[in-house]
Amino acid sequence: MTAHLPVLQVIVPLLAAPLCLFLRIPRLVSIFAILVSFAAFLISCGLLSQVLNHGTLIYEMGGWAAPWGIEYRIDLLNGYLLLLITGVSTVVLVAAQSSISRELPENRHTFFYTAYLLCLTGLLGILATGDAFNLFVFLEISALSSYTLIALGNDRRALTASYQYLIMGTIGATFIIIGVGLMYMMTGTLNMHDLAQRLPEIYKSKTVLSAFGFFIVGVCLKLALFPLHLWLPNAYAFAPSIATAFLAATSTKVAVYVLIRYIFSIFGIEFVTTSIPLSEIFLGLGLAGIFAASINAIYQLNIKRLFAYSSVAQIGYMILGLAIGTQLGLTATLLHMFNHALMKGALFLAIGAVVYRISSSQLNHLAGLGKKMPWTMAAIVTGGLSLIGVPLTVGFVSKWYLVVALLDKGWWPVAVLVLLSSLLAVVYVWRLVEWIYFTPPRIILDEVEEAPLSQLIPIWLLVLANLYFGVDTRLTVGVSKLAAQSLFGVTP
Amino acid sequence: MLSPELMLLLTILVPACAVPAILATGFSANLREGVTITASLLLIVLVSSLYGTVDDGTIVRLAGPELFPGLSLNFSIEPLGMLFSLVAGYLWLVTTVYAIGYMRGHDEDNQTRFYACFAIAISSVMGIAFADNLFTLFIFYEVLTLSTYPLVTHAGTQKAKLGGRVYLGVLLTTSVLFLLLAIIGTWYTAGTLDFAAGGIFPADTPTVVTGSLLVLFIFGIGKAAIMPFHRWLPAAMVAPTPVSALLHAVAVVKAGVFTVMKVCVYIFGLDLLNRLPTTDVMLYLAAATVLIASIVAMRQDNLKARLAYSTVSQLGYITIGALLATSAGVVGGSMHIAMHAFGKITLFFCAGAIMVAAHKTEISQMRGLGWQMPITMTAFFIGSLSIIGLPPTGGTWGKWFLMTGALDAGQWPIMAVLMLSSLLNIAYLLPIPLRAFFSGPSPQGPLRIKEAPLPSLLALSVTAIGCLVLFFLTNPLYRLATAIL
Numbered sequence: 001m002t003a004h005l006p007v008l009q010v011i012v013p014l015l016a017a018p019l020c021l022f023l024r025i026p027r028l029v030s031i032f033a034i035l036v037s038f039a040a041f042l043i044s045c046g047l048l049s050q051v052l053n054h055g056t057l058i059y060e061m062g063g064w065a066a067p068w069g070i071e072y073r074i075d076l077l078n079g080y081l082l083l084l085i086t087g088v089s090t091v092v093l094v095a096a097q098s099s100i101s102r103e104l105p106e107n108r109h110t111f112f113y114t115a116y117l118l119c120l121t122g123l124l125g126i127l128a129t130g131d132a133f134n135l136f137v138f139l140e141i142s143a144l145s146s147y148t149l150i151a152l153g154n155d156r157r158a159l160t161a162s163y164q165y166l167i168m169g170t171i172g173a174t175f176i177i178i179g180v181g182l183m184y185m186m187t188g189t190l191n192m193h194d195l196a197q198r199l200p201e202i203y204k205s206k207t208v209l210s211a212f213g214f215f216i217v218g219v220c221l222k223l224a225l226f227p228l229h230l231w232l233p234n235a236y237a238f239a240p241s242i243a244t245a246f247l248a249a250t251s252t253k254v255a256v257y258v259l260i261r262y263i264f265s266i267f268g269i270e271f272v273t274t275s276i277p278l279s280e281i282f283l284g285l286g287l288a289g290i291f292a293a294s295i296n297a298i299y300q301l302n303i304k305r306l307f308a309y310s311s312v313a314q315i316g317y318m319i320l321g322l323a324i325g326t327q328l329g330l331t332a333t334l335l336h337m338f339n340h341a342l343m344k345g346a347l348f349l350a351i352g353a354v355v356y357r358i359s360s361s362q363l364n365h366l367a368g369l370g371k372k373m374p375w376t377m378a379a380i381v382t383g384g385l386s387l388i389g390v391p392l393t394v395g396f397v398s399k400w401y402l403v404v405a406l407l408d409k410g411w412w413p414v415a416v417l418v419l420l421s422s423l424l425a426v427v428y429v430w431r432l433v434e435w436i437y438f439t440p441p442r443i444i445l446d447e448v449e450e451a452p453l454s455q456l457i458p459i460w461l462l463v464l465a466n467l468y469f470g471v472d473t474r475l476t477v478g479v480s481k482l483a484a485q486s487l488f489g490v491t492p
Numbered sequence: 493m494l495s496p497e498l499m500l501l502l503t504i505l506v507p508a509c510a511v512p513a514i515l516a517t518g519f520s521a522n523l524r525e526g527v528t529i530t531a532s533l534l535l536i537v538l539v540s541s542l543y544g545t546v547d548d549g550t551i552v553r554l555a556g557p558e559l560f561p562g563l564s565l566n567f568s569i570e571p572l573g574m575l576f577s578l579v580a581g582y583l584w585l586v587t588t589v590y591a592i593g594y595m596r597g598h599d600e601d602n603q604t605r606f607y608a609c610f611a612i613a614i615s616s617v618m619g620i621a622f623a624d625n626l627f628t629l630f631i632f633y634e635v636l637t638l639s640t641y642p643l644v645t646h647a648g649t650q651k652a653k654l655g656g657r658v659y660l661g662v663l664l665t666t667s668v669l670f671l672l673l674a675i676i677g678t679w680y681t682a683g684t685l686d687f688a689a690g691g692i693f694p695a696d697t698p699t700v701v702t703g704s705l706l707v708l709f710i711f712g713i714g715k716a717a718i719m720p721f722h723r724w725l726p727a728a729m730v731a732p733t734p735v736s737a738l739l740h741a742v743a744v745v746k747a748g749v750f751t752v753m754k755v756c757v758y759i760f761g762l763d764l765l766n767r768l769p770t771t772d773v774m775l776y777l778a779a780a781t782v783l784i785a786s787i788v789a790m791r792q793d794n795l796k797a798r799l800a801y802s803t804v805s806q807l808g809y810i811t812i813g814a815l816l817a818t819s820a821g822v823v824g825g826s827m828h829i830a831m832h833a834f835g836k837i838t839l840f841f842c843a844g845a846i847m848v849a850a851h852k853t854e855i856s857q858m859r860g861l862g863w864q865m866p867i868t869m870t871a872f873f874i875g876s877l878s879i880i881g882l883p884p885t886g887g888t889w890g891k892w893f894l895m896t897g898a899l900d901a902g903q904w905p906i907m908a909v910l911m912l913s914s915l916l917n918i919a920y921l922l923p924i925p926l927r928a929f930f931s932g933p934s935p936q937g938p939l940r941i942k943e944a945p946l947p948s949l950l951a952l953s954v955t956a957i958g959c960l961v962l963f964f965l966t967n968p969l970y971r972l973a974t975a976i977l
Contacts, residue, residue, distance in 0.1 A: 385638070389668075390634055390638065391630065391631040391634045391635070392631060392635070397559075397560070399672075400560065400676065401560075403672075403673070403676050404676055404679070404680060407676060407677065407680045408680065415673065415676075416669070416673065419668055419669050419672060419673055420669060422668055423664070423665055423668060423669065426660075426661075426664055426668075430657070430660065434653055434657075437645075437648075438645070438648055438652075438653045471557055471559060472557065473559055473560060477560060477561070
C-alpha cells in the first residue's frame with residue numbers, strides 16, 4: 001500500500017470527482033469532498049515522511065520503466081508542496097458548504113465540488129509527476145476546472161473574468177506545449193530526469209534556447225508574473241469566495257513550482273543563467289510587479305481585488321528570490337510559497353465569511369463590521385499583519401530570509417526596496433483597518449452577526465497556522481533549506 | 493521561593509495573562525480593574541525581587557524557542573533592563589490607579605479594550621527590558637507599536653484616526669525600513685545578535701559598515717524620537733491621558749531610548765563608538781533635537797502638546813548620553829530614563845486631572861487655576877523642577893551625570909546645549925504653575941477647591957513625592973546604572 005502512495009495521491013481525488021455527480025445531495029457531496037481531500041492530506045504526510053527518511057521516491061506508472069512509461073518522482077520539493085496544497089484544500093473545503101449555499105444556486109453545488117476536486121487533482125498531478133508531457137496534461141486539468149470554478153460565480157462578470165483567464169491560460173499552455181514539443185524533438189524523451197541528462201550535450205542549440213523561451217513565458221503567464229497578471233484580479237474578484245480562497249492559496253504556488261522544476265531539474269541553473277539574462281529579467285519584473293501591484297492594491301475598492309493585487313505583488317517576492325540565484329534565495333522563495341498560501345488562504349476565507357453575511361465585498365461596506373463580526377475582522381487584521389511581515393507571523397519569516405539572501409548576494413539597494421515595499425502593504429492593510437474599526441456603517445447592519453462556526457473554525461485554523469509557523473519554523477525553514485540544497489546539488 | 497528564571501518569565505507572562513482575564517471580566521468594571529491592579533501588584537513584587545538577584549551579581553538567563561537557526565527568543569537580566577523594568581513596573585500600578593479615576597470621570601467607552609491593550613503593552617515592555625538579543629528586542633518592540641495603536645486611537649474620532657496614522661506610519665516606517673535593515677545587516681556582519689559587553693562586531697569590520705549601521709539604528713529606533721522622526725509623539729497625544737502618561741512619557745519612548753542605549757553599549761561598545769565618524773554626527777543631531785524641540789515646546793498652548801515636545805527634547809538627552817560614549821554619559825542617560833519618567837508622568841497626570849476636573853486643555857486658560865486645584869498644581873511644580881533638573885528633585889542627578897559625561901568626552905558644544913536647554917525648560921514649564929498661583933483673578937471669598945477624582949489625585953501625589961524621594965534615595969538606581977559597564 002505505502003509503495004503506491006505517489007499514485008494514490010493523484011488518483012484518489014481524480015476518481016472521487018465524478019463520484020460527486022452520483023452522490024448529488026449537496027450535504028453528502030460536501031462531506032465526501034472533505035473526506036477525499038483529507039485522505040489526500042494524509043497521503044501527502046506519508047509521502048513527505050517517506051521522502052525525509054528514505055530520499056526521493058520513484059514510482060513507475062503501471063510498472064512501465066521510465067523512458068516508455070510515465071514516472072512519478074516525489075522529492076523534498078514536491079513532497080513539501082503536496083502537503084501544503086492538500087492541507088489548505090481540506091481546510092478550505094470545511095468552510096465551503098455554508099459559503100456556497102449563500103453564493104451558488106443549489107443545483108450547482110455538485111458541479112462546484114466536482115470541479116474543485118478535479119482542480120485539486122490537476123494541481124497534485126503537476127506536483128507529483130516526473131514527466132514533462134504529463135505535467136502539461138495536469139496543468140490543463142487544473143486550468144480547465146478552475147475556469148469552471150470561476151465561471152460559477154453568481155456575478156455575471158464572472159463569465160468574462162473566466163473567459164479572460166481562459167484565453168490567457170490557453171496561450172500560456174500553448175507556449176508550454178511548444179516548449180515541450182521542441183525539447184522532445186531534440187532529445188527524444190519526455191521524462192524530466194532523462195531530459196536533464198540529455199540537454200547538456202545540446203545546450204548550444206538554438207532550438208533548446210527557444211524551447212526554454214517559450215516555456216518561461218508560458219509559465220509566467222500561468223503564475224501571473226507582472227506584466228502577465230492581467231487575468232488574475234478579475235478572476236479572483238468574481239469567482240465564488242471559496243474558489244478564490246483555494247486558487248489564491250494554491251494555483252499560483254504550483255505554477256511557481258513548475259518554474260522552479262524546469263529551471264533547476266530540467267535545464268539546470270548553469271544553462272539558465274548563462275544562456276539568457278534571466279536573473280536580471282526576474283529582478284526587474286519581480287520588483288516592478290511588487291511595486292506596481294502593491295500600489296494598485298492601495299486604490300482598489302473591492303477587497304477581493306485588493307488582495308488579488310496583493311497576490312500579484314507577493315508573486316513578485318517569490319520571483320525575486322529566484323532572481324538571486326543562490327541557495328539562500330531559493331530557500332526564501334520556497335518559504336514564501338508556503339507562507340503566502342497560509343496568509344491568502346486565511347484572508348480569502350475570512351472575506352468569504354464577510355460575503356456570506358453581507359453579500360458584498362465592497363471595501364466601504366466593511367465599515368462598522370469590527371463590532372458586528374469581531375472574530376472574522378480580527379482574522380483579516382492578523383492575516384494583514386502577516387502580509388506586512390510583522391514579527392511572530394509567517395510573513396516576517398519570509399521577509400527575513402529574503403533580505404538576508406539579498407544582503408548575502410550584495411544587492412543591498414534591492415533589500416531596501418523590499419523593505420520599502422512592505423510599507424505599501426501597511427498602507428493597503430491599514431486602509432482596511434480604518435474602514436473596519438473607525439467608520440460608521442454605510443449599509444444597514446442590524447441583522448448581521450458573527451460568521452457561523454463552520455467558517456470561523458477553518459479561518460482561525462489558518463490564522464493560527466500563520467502565527468504558529470511564524471514562531472516554530474523548523475518544518476518550513478528546515479524543508480525549504482534541504483529542498484534548495486538538493487535542487488542545487490542535483491544539477492551539474 | 494521561585495527561581496529567578498521563572499520570575500523573569502513571569503514578568504512577561506503576568507501582564508500577558510491579565511489580558512484574557514480582563515476581557516473575561518469586562519462585564520463588571522470593578523472586577524476588571526481588580527484584575528489589572530492584582531497583575532500590576534504581582535509585577536511589582538516580581539521586579540523587586542529580581543532586583544535582589546541583579547544586585548548580588550547572579551546571572552539569570554532564559555532560553556526560549558528558536559525562531560531561525562541561531563536566533564532564539566532569549567531573555568536575561570542585566571542592570572539597564574532591570575532599571576527599565578523597575579520604572580515601568582512601578583508606574584504601571586500608579587497609572588492604573590490614575591486611569592480608574594480618569595476613565596470613569598471622563599465616561600470613556602471601550603474601557604475593557606483599553607485595559608487589555610495596556611496590559612499587552614506592559615508585557616511587551618518587559619520583553620524589551622529583558623531581551624537577551626537584538627532579535628528578541630525587535631519582536632517585542634513591534635508588538636509594543638501595534639498594541640498601543642488601539643490606545644492612541646481610543647476615541648475613534650476622525651482626529652484619533654489621523655493621529656493613529658502618523659503614529660503607526662512613523663513608527664513602522666522607521667522600524668521596518670531602517671531598524672530591521674540594521675538588525676539584518678548586523679546579523680550578516682557580526683554573525684550574532686546577542687548583547688555582549690564591549691560590542692559584537694569583529695575588529696576587522698570596515699568602518700563604513702559599522703558607521704552606516706549606527707546611522708540606521710539611530711534613525712530606525714523611531715521610538716527615541718530623534719528628529720526628523722519625532723512627529724508620532726505629538727500625534728499620539730490624541731490618546732486618553734493615562735496612555736500619554738505611561739506609554740508616551742514612560743514605556744514606549746523609554747523603550748526607544750533604552751534600545752538606543754542597549755545598541756550603543758552592547759552591540760557597538762563604547763570603544764567602537766568613539767572611533768566611528770558618524771557618532772559625532774548623530775550626537776549633534778540629538779543635540780539639535782534637544783534644542784529645537786524645546787523651542788517648539790515654548791510655542792505650544794495646548795498643555796499636552798507642550799509636554800509632548802518636552803518629551804522629545806528630554807529623550808534627546810538620553811540619546812546624547814549614549815552617544816557620548818563615556819561611562820558618565822551612560823550613567824547619566826540611564827539615570828535620566830528613571831528620573832524623567834517620574835517627572836513627566838507627574839506632569840501628564842496633572843494635565844489629565846485638569847482636563848477632568850476643570851475641563852481645560854490650553855495653558856492660557858489656566859491662570860489662577862492653582863487656587864482651585866492646589867494639590868495638582870503643586871505636583872506640577874515639583875514635576876517641572878525634576879524635568880528642569882533642579883534640587884531637591886531626582887532630575888538633578890541625571891543631568892549632573894550627563895554634564896560630567898560631556899566634560900569627560902571634551903564635548904563643549906554639547907555641554908552648552910545641555911545648559912541652554914535647561915534654561916529653555918525653565919521658560920516653558922515653570923510659568924504654568926507660577927501663573928496658576930500668582931496671576932489671574934485672585935480668589936474671592938471662600939476657596940472652592942475642585943480637584944480630580946481621588947484615585948487620580950492619589951496617583952499624581954505619589955509620583956510627585958517620588959520625584960522628591962529620588963533626590964535623596966538615588967543609591968539603588970546609581971548602583972544599577974554604574975553596573976551597566
